[in-house]
Amino acid sequence: MIVADDVHVHFRRGLLRKQVRALNGLSLEVREGDFFALVGQNGAGKSTAMYCFLGLLKPNSGKVQVLGRTPDLGSPLYEGVAYLPEEPHYHLYLTVEEATRYYASLYGKRIPTKTINETLQRLGLAQFKTLPLAKCSKGMKQKVGIAQCLIHETRLLFLDEPTRGLDPLAVREFRETLRDIHQRGATIVMNSHVLSEIEMLANRVAIIDRGKVVVQDELRNLLTLDRELYSVTFEANGVVPDYLTSVERLGGLVKASIPKERLYDFMDFTRISGLHVHECSLKKVSLEDSFFKIIKGGGAPV
């Protein structure tokens, strides 16, 4: 669905026109039906990569193909594509209803008022339809962006930091809507800093570092079990054995990690002290663990 092959993008910035490499040989592939996440530090090149996929930025070299074509501004290939930019890039002078109608009409078909109203109702925006976007919260603006996907059943959706600045309730609602859109068959490409969010939504991940994809894999391959460590949660009695690591105190409980060879020592300790063990399992490697390991140069963790 999307293929990027050895894409280079560089800018010149500042008085001395110093060259900044935004993408440095980025290559990746997004398959149909993927919920694909671009992950990376600030300035890694996630947004730049997305702009290249959308034709908003022309690479200096390399090849980008979206739905089998080279993306270009306003190209017919966007008939099945929707894009949700970061907050400020909407037409803030339009009202919720006008913006929904406008963005939906840009696909070339007149949208009946009934469809617009039904979509606004479904997204919980009906009572705000006369409110200008400039006065809307970020969550409401994102819903306006999402409305176009619901009206047109888009095949490919690009999301640029979609949950940044949203409150937890709005994040949860937004997540459900994205799951719904994905289940209907849309391919979603998202870039985000919120790794826990990606863990919940994506099925494939590309980790970008300094303009290059360092790992591209199924999320499940990055979220493996660490067979060297156990994660335990037990009642606290003031004493914590020194072989426990990553100790966290949660009220009357202690959460910690134990090396596999000390598990039996820990069991003896809890039996002798008469402490209840609430949880004991092989430690899961989170996307965050994998991310830091990869970024620090350790390579892929699996």
Added chain:
Amino acid sequence: MAELLRANILANFAYYRRSSLLLAFMLVFLLLTGLSSLPPLFMHSGVQSFDTLRQIFSVLNGFLLFFAGGLGLFIISSHLRSRSLKMVFTKPCSPALWLVSAFLSAVAVSLLLNSIVLAGAAALSLGWHLPVRAGLFFVSVDTFVASVGIIAYLMLLTMLVHPAIAVTFALIFNAGLFLEFQQWAQVVIRSGNSSLALRALERLFHYIYLLIPMVYAFGKKTEPIYSSLRVVHSDWKYLLYSFGYVVVLAAFCYSLALFALQRKRHI
């Protein structure tokens, strides 16, 4: 394509309706015009009424020209600076179509304002028992045609440079300035200094004068109409000529602006 054009034009109309900058500009100008027109309104002779009408009409038409520049400038600069075009060009709506819609929206608003000013002038004529002269219509159409040229020119300049630079360039480096430079060079040459450099400079001013768009391409021919509001049969052809000039100018500015928009590396 018709639906895309319609959707963009409606969105642009909403922009014009809600642009507080344009609204403030309009209100300040109308207030100043109103204040300067107050004293003559209390004079009652037919000649004074005609002069008042002509003055108000002339001031309002001048305002319409400035306002047309604002219409062209703001529609481009606000969309470029807010980066909202990302939402447009990531849909099957080409830059060519969006630019046409922006141009047509500005032209439509300008036409509406010109019509209001013309209707106001006709109403004042009737109210003051003056004949509704054909010159009112001529001047209105001529101003509208000039407005179309200004819209296209300002849209092009705003696409190329920062809006503040675009305004400065349009106000200072206009055709009149280079005509004056050329005339100055001609006077110096005639007075005996015919150096090669001066002659080259005179030619340079001449070509720049030809290159820079003119507000009224046939201003010298139509000047009497603006002062008397009388039109003779042979004058109407100048409207047609002006229209032809503006069509060519607008097409040129549009093509260049589109080229610049498409060449922008980052929307």
